């Protein structure tokens with residue numbers, strides 16, 4: 001057994017002897033070095049972590065009164081929680097606004113990473129774990145959307161699971177064929193009790209657990225390569241940290257995570273939470289679809305079915321094509337972002353505006369995804385909008401096809417390559 005010096009029970013020393021809390025604090029905060037040369041966009045990661053925390057807390061409150069029963073779920077949410085339970089509306093508003101804003105911040109965080117090339121040169125795992133977070137957040141949001149059991153919950157569930165009809169190929173003469181895949185997925189012929197039960201389980205247990213594990217992994221992947229900076233400069237972190245510790249703080253290119261960087265993060269977070277609570281109190285409706293305030297009715301299909309805003313771009317990639325082709329492009333759109341660190345063939349780690357053709361590629365991608373989002377919300381009946389949507393979908397696919405070629409011929413930036 002290790003030797004233990006006498007220490008006051010539960011004092012810092014007592015805890016350190018038993019749990020190495022001081023080492024942990026050094027490794028994770030006071031000696032975790034962050035470049036000085038970064039802007040407010042680098043606060044998005046901590047804002048995401050904080051928003052996830054708020055979603056968990058508000059979700060726990062909602063869970064106390066929610067019932068995963070097709071006959072009771074709608075009333076549990078819209079009557080019990082919204083008007084009978086004290087401050088039930090407050091927690092629901094927080095949960096709804098949080099679920100929507102978390103995607104806005106995820107997209108800002110992703111595009112910051114793309115713009116500054118923060119997925120390259122040792123940072124590939126940061127990107128990949130981030131993408132896994134994006135996928136699990138999507139599953140978390142979709143499963144949560146089923147729970148109020150309103151018209152949009154039901155019909156969005158129907159449309160998305162319908163996509164898998166006939167999606168399993170008839171291989172080995174039918175030996176591996178799964179002709180009733182959709183029924184297997186739903187647990188019934190149409191979305192019903194089994195469907196709601198399994199999405200409830202995914203939403204309140206499995207997905208949050210996976211997300212927590214992935215956040216730890218994502219933070220872990222940051223520890224060794226460190227975060228990037230506004231110029232993509234390769235900093236000698238040990239040398240700079242030594243300068244800081246020696247008191248030569250002006251010369252050091254880094255600051256410690258705690259307390260210096262954290263205080264900046266907390267400031268940006270403060271601004272974010274002003275917006276957050278403004279929406280919670282005054283504009284909650286932006287995070288809610290009016291159609292979902294009607295209870296699910298299997299006999300009444302809504303005239304226009306569409307997903308939440310954050311899924312619209314990928315929905316619009318699927319919609320203009322026939323079902324199987326659309327499904328392939330949809331899978332492509334989801335998967336291709338993962339491949340970014342490997343498709344970008346240029347060793348330049350620099351902001352997009354210094355990277356020749358990549359600059360145009362970046363802005364085209366952003367504008368294209370916004371166009372897809374806008375078109376995805378409109379009904380497919382207008383031929384002009386349908387055409388714009390199709391062109392935007394083809395542009396999205398083409399952009400990823402050309403990426404390796406334009407980055408292969410990219411000139412070195414700042415003496416690199």
Ligand code: HEM
Nearest residue numbers: 042043044045046048049110113118130131133134227228
């Ligand atoms: C949703 C949960 C997420 C959380 C809690 C989270 C958290 C963080 C934190 C705290 C940082 C360091 C500071 C910063 O740059 O903001 C970071 C960096 C990073 N994240 Fe995330 N992130 C999440 C999702 C994502 C997603 C979806 C992606 C994109 C695929 C992503 C890609 C990155 C990249 C590339 C960096 C490195 C930035 C740099 O080196 O400058 N993250 N993340």
